[in-house]
Amino acid sequence: xxxxxxxxxxxxxxxxxxxxxxxxxxxxxxxxxxxxxxxxxxxxxxxxxxxxxxxxxxxxxxxxxxxxxxxxxxxxxxxxxxxxxxxxxxxxxxxxxxxxxxxxxxxxxxxxxxxxxxxxxxxxxxxxxxxxxxxxxxxxxxxxxxxxxxxxxxxxxxxxxxxxxxxxxxxxxxxxxxxxxxxxxxxxxxxxxxxxxxxxxxxxxxxxxxxxxxxxxxxxxxxxxxxxxxxxxxxxxxxxxxxxxxxxxxxxxxxxxxxxxxxxxxxxxxxxxxxxxxxxxxxxxxxxxxxxxxxxxxxxxxxxxxxxxxxxxxxxxxxxxxxxxxxxxxxxxxxxxxxxxxxxxxxxxxxxxxxxxxxxxxx
Amino acid sequence: xxxxxxxxxxxxxxxxxxxxxxxxxxxxxxxxxxxxxxxxxxxxxxxxxxxxxxxxxxxxxxxxxxxxxxxxxxxxxxxxxxxxxxxxxxxxxxxxxxxxxxxxxxxxxxxxxxxxxxxxxxxxxxxxxxxxxxxxxxxxxxxxxxxxxxxxxxxxxxxxxxxxxxxxxxxxxxxxxxxxxxxxxxxxxxxxxxxxxxxxxxxxxxxxxxxxxxxxxxxxxxxxxxxxxxxxxxxxxxxxxxxxxxxxxxxxxxxxxxxxxxxxxxxxxxxxxxxxxxxxxxxxxxxxxxxxxxxxxxxxxxxxxxxxxxxxxxxxxxxxxxxxxxxxxxxxxxxxxxxxxxxxxxxxxxxxxxxxxxxxxxxxxxxxxxxxxxxxxxxxxxxxxxxxxxxxxxxxxxxxxxxxxxxxxxxxxxxxxxxxxxxxxxxxxxxxxxxxxxxxxxxxxxxxxxxxxxxxxxxxxxxxxxxxxxxxxxxxxxxxxxxxxxxxxxxxxxxxxxxxxxxxxxxxxxxxxxxxxxxxxxxxxxxxxxxxxxxxxxxxxxxxxxxxxxxxxx
Numbered sequence: 001x002x003x004x005x006x007x008x009x010x011x012x013x014x015x016x017x018x019x020x021x022x023x024x025x026x027x028x029x030x031x032x033x034x035x036x037x038x039x040x041x042x043x044x045x046x047x048x049x050x051x052x053x054x055x056x057x058x059x060x061x062x063x064x065x066x067x068x069x070x071x072x073x074x075x076x077x078x079x080x081x082x083x084x085x086x087x088x089x090x091x092x093x094x095x096x097x098x099x100x101x102x103x104x105x106x107x108x109x110x111x112x113x114x115x116x117x118x119x120x121x122x123x124x125x126x127x128x129x130x131x132x133x134x135x136x137x138x139x140x141x142x143x144x145x146x147x148x149x150x151x152x153x154x155x156x157x158x159x160x161x162x163x164x165x166x167x168x169x170x171x172x173x174x175x176x177x178x179x180x181x182x183x184x185x186x187x188x189x190x191x192x193x194x195x196x197x198x199x200x201x202x203x204x205x206x207x208x209x210x211x212x213x214x215x216x217x218x219x220x221x222x223x224x225x226x227x228x229x230x231x232x233x234x235x236x237x238x239x240x241x242x243x244x245x246x247x248x249x250x251x252x253x254x255x256x257x258x259x260x261x262x263x264x265x266x267x268x269x270x271x272x273x274x275x276x277x278x279x280x281x282x283x284x285x286x287x288x289x290x291x292x293x294x295x296x297x298x299x300x301x302x303x304x305x306x307x308x309x310x311x312x313x314x315x316x317x318x319x320x321x322x323x324x325x326x327x328x329x330x331x332x333x334x335x336x337x338x339x340x341x342x343x344x345x346x347x348x349x350x351x352x353x354x355x356x357x358x359x360x361x362x363x
Numbered sequence: 364x365x366x367x368x369x370x371x372x373x374x375x376x377x378x379x380x381x382x383x384x385x386x387x388x389x390x391x392x393x394x395x396x397x398x399x400x401x402x403x404x405x406x407x408x409x410x411x412x413x414x415x416x417x418x419x420x421x422x423x424x425x426x427x428x429x430x431x432x433x434x435x436x437x438x439x440x441x442x443x444x445x446x447x448x449x450x451x452x453x454x455x456x457x458x459x460x461x462x463x464x465x466x467x468x469x470x471x472x473x474x475x476x477x478x479x480x481x482x483x484x485x486x487x488x489x490x491x492x493x494x495x496x497x498x499x500x501x502x503x504x505x506x507x508x509x510x511x512x513x514x515x516x517x518x519x520x521x522x523x524x525x526x527x528x529x530x531x532x533x534x535x536x537x538x539x540x541x542x543x544x545x546x547x548x549x550x551x552x553x554x555x556x557x558x559x560x561x562x563x564x565x566x567x568x569x570x571x572x573x574x575x576x577x578x579x580x581x582x583x584x585x586x587x588x589x590x591x592x593x594x595x596x597x598x599x600x601x602x603x604x605x606x607x608x609x610x611x612x613x614x615x616x617x618x619x620x621x622x623x624x625x626x627x628x629x630x631x632x633x634x635x636x637x638x639x640x641x642x643x644x645x646x647x648x649x650x651x652x653x654x655x656x657x658x659x660x661x662x663x664x665x666x667x668x669x670x671x672x673x674x675x676x677x678x679x680x681x682x683x684x685x686x687x688x689x690x691x692x693x694x695x696x697x698x699x700x701x702x703x704x705x706x707x708x709x710x711x712x713x714x715x716x717x718x719x720x721x722x723x724x725x726x727x728x729x730x731x732x733x734x735x736x737x738x739x740x741x742x743x744x745x746x747x748x749x750x751x752x753x754x755x756x757x758x759x760x761x762x763x764x765x766x767x768x769x770x771x772x773x774x775x776x777x778x779x780x781x782x783x784x785x786x787x788x789x790x791x792x793x794x795x796x797x798x799x800x801x802x803x804x805x806x807x808x809x810x811x812x813x814x815x816x817x818x819x820x821x822x823x824x825x826x827x828x829x830x831x832x833x834x835x836x837x838x839x840x841x842x843x844x845x846x847x848x849x850x851x852x853x854x855x856x857x858x859x860x861x862x863x864x865x866x867x868x869x870x871x872x873x874x875x876x877x878x879x880x881x882x883x884x885x886x887x888x889x890x891x892x893x894x895x896x897x898x899x900x901x902x903x904x905x906x907x908x909x910x911x912x913x914x915x916x917x
Contacts (some may be wrong), residue, residue: 274696279735315542
């Protein structure tokens with residue numbers, strides 16, 4: 001595959017209004033690392049001011065000084081992404097290396113992911129690099145309490161950027177970070193103080209881009225889902241009392257993982273995936289996985305699903321480590337771990353004895 | 364102290380309650396449409412006041428009203444009240460003459476709708492000469508005549524014009540427009556899905572007003588009442604049906620409990636909105652006795668037309684060749700999506716499954732949904748649970764799925780003869796394993812599928828369940844898989860309390876118990892002691908719905 005045919009990574013930037021998304025974007029856009037990147041400000045028809053703040057002109061595509069392309073979309077993200085791809089190939093734009101989509105505050109990132117994964121003309125050209133969610137250290141806790149959408153934005157994030165960290169006390173910041181870790185155990189957290197951060201959008205990698213097995217391991221990061229003594233996950237049947245340390249509405253969001261010892265028969269597993277997508281898609285915020293399939297045991301499949309849409313599985317050339325067990329990570333809303341375990345056994349032909357939580361077989 | 368006296372007391376009866384804890388009684392008392400006492404004479408003695416109507420049953424058998432889990436009501440009523448009726452054996456000349464009479468009495472511009480012409484007339488009608496004769500007879504009024512299969516229509520030039528059909532109109536998918544071989548001009552013959560073009564034109568024209576729809580439904584329900592039916596499920600309830608049921612209920616004119624199954628996809632024989640669009644409107648059509656609580660999904664066709672989906676192939680055929688098994692219309696994931704969605708909405712799903720592979724797929728889909736979503740109070744139906752793979756028998760009970768036994772084909776019929784031709788004798792006769800289902804703990808529920816059965820007479824079905832022989836005397840001396848016969852007490856449960864459970868009305872109907880609706884039928888015999896081959900002769904003498912007489916045999 002030549003460089004020109006390699007899918008273009010897309011990073012999605014989400015975060016509630018006032019959480020510092022635009023400030024972040026304004027600073028990041030000026031970095032040399034964004035040369036060759038295109039920034040799409042997705043307004044979905046809403047009346048938005050964000051694009052005015054980031055110094056773009058009325059033209060659909062604006063070339064910034066550092067070689068970054070900026071544009072505003074008022075509805076058709078698909079058409080914009082197609083146009084970007086076309087112009088990049090025509091030489092009408094500098095070689096496109098990355099796309100960054102900024103969503104409006106309330107936006108659910110899932111539809112954008114759906115567009116990228118399911119739109120036939122886009123699925124081969126673009127690949128989801130990751131989701132970055134900004135959380136305001138001052139207003140974040142209240143926003144998370146009030147808005148299930150905010151909790152969902154955190155839960156699906158690959159990276160979390162806590163903004164305005166300089167404006168709150170250390171204990172408050174620590175409590176918020178603990179809470180974010182409970183919602184998104186595998187998401188790396190960064191801080192922004194006085195609008196400055198060590199975080200770089202270009203750092204985000206994603207397995208589906210795919211060549212480097214170590215990146216896959218980092219992305220999957222199953223160890224984050226293991227429950228130690230300080231485990232902050234939600235567990236069915238375990239309710240925190242009112243006086244306890246973290247009494248937070250998680251809007252039913254929880255995460256868990258599975259390790260499967262035996263190789264998986266792909267056709268049965270794919271059928272199970274269909275069922276999950278059809279029946280539980282709405283509440284399956286994210287599914288990530290590395291699957292040991294019987295037909296090619298040396299080449300694991302990488303799974304990535306968001307709600308009812310799944311990326312075509314990517315086959316790695318080799319395992320990231322000596323651990324060749326299938327690993328699955330779920331971020332869900334109101335789906336019991338037991339339901340997933342039971343249906344895996346029943347419909348994916350998985351031996352109940354070979355299925356467990358990562359802590360059981362910690363290597 | 365409030366007046367305890369009943370509105371109605373029935374005494375001196377042979378009351379078969381269908382309540383297993385108290386199967387027999389002689390008296391029952393009713394107040395406000397509900398049963399307030401059941402037992403012997405002393406149970407009702409204190410409830411008889413000055414205003415109480417007392418009926419001496421004179422030893423007659425009384426039982427709860429019949430519950431029919433599968434009927435199609437509107438079309439029969441419309442045909443009886445508003446349409447030109449002629450026999451399928453009518454000649455072409457008779458047909459033209461009847462249209463001419465109807466046209467003479469109809470206002471200019473009014474549709475003339477009629478049926479049914481025999482399919483054997485099709486080649487004769489599918490010509491420009493025949494069209495010219497029909498145009499002459501109709502004197503400018505639009506005409507649509509249905510055939511005896513209900514699949515095809517013959518219409519005149521004015522109807523073609525109103526439907527926007529011309530030589531330039533392409534054939535629709537799964538249908539065709541009859542054309543003159545020389546000129547390509549339409550002959551007015553609308554085959555299969557092309558029938559939908561003219562039917563939907565009529566539906567949109569407002570030809571059937573809401574008042575006419577209500578009258579047609581009321582007529583159909585009156586027919587049900589005359590056979591003792593006081594609760595039913597309409598198995599393909601389009602918007603006019605839902606509206607008519609709600610309209611009748613609001614007027615206090617609905618004389619049966621009605622549950623409706625809204626089609627997930629527009630059926631081939633009824634037209635209008637379906638699926639999500641129709642389901643979204645359901646609460647507009649809910650009433651005290653009108654419950655749009657089911658969705659209907661057609662998973663396959665029928666064995667005689669080789670459109671039912673089987674595990675084993677049909678016998679070889681010139682067109683389909685060897686090894687054709689039929690196919691399902693809806694994929695398993697799509698069916699899973701529907702069942703999952705319906706459960707979220709609190710709706711049961713009635714799935715038409717004529718072949719054993721369709722049954723397996725429907726059970727598979729329900730199994731998947733159960734496995735992910737856990738138990739539910741909803742009972743889904745496998746409609747026409749007739750050809751069933753042995754391994755699937757036990758799954759009905761395990762998954763809480765009702766076997767919708769309809770239509771009454773559990774005895775030798777012309778349908779069975781058709782199945783023998785397409786499936787071979789031995790397989791065709793493994794039809795309706797009712798006893799096996801029963802032994803496996805399945806909920807069996809009775810339905811007529813009227814008008815597939817020419818009338819919704821449950822006594823025909825009940826006799827057939829017991830004898831497995833055709834009650835009409837046709838196919839004399841032959842029984843269908845007689846090992847699957849069941850006893851009459853069980854058959855009565857199937858058509859009352861079991862059906863009530865299956866349609867979600869077990870708290871209200873299906874047995875004579877305190878608190879339930881006072882829906883009773885008085886019979887001309889004790890069906891439990893009638894010779895099995897005479898059960899179909901049973902006549903309903905009186906039908907009560909909520910304590911009111913809604914049918915009295917004349």
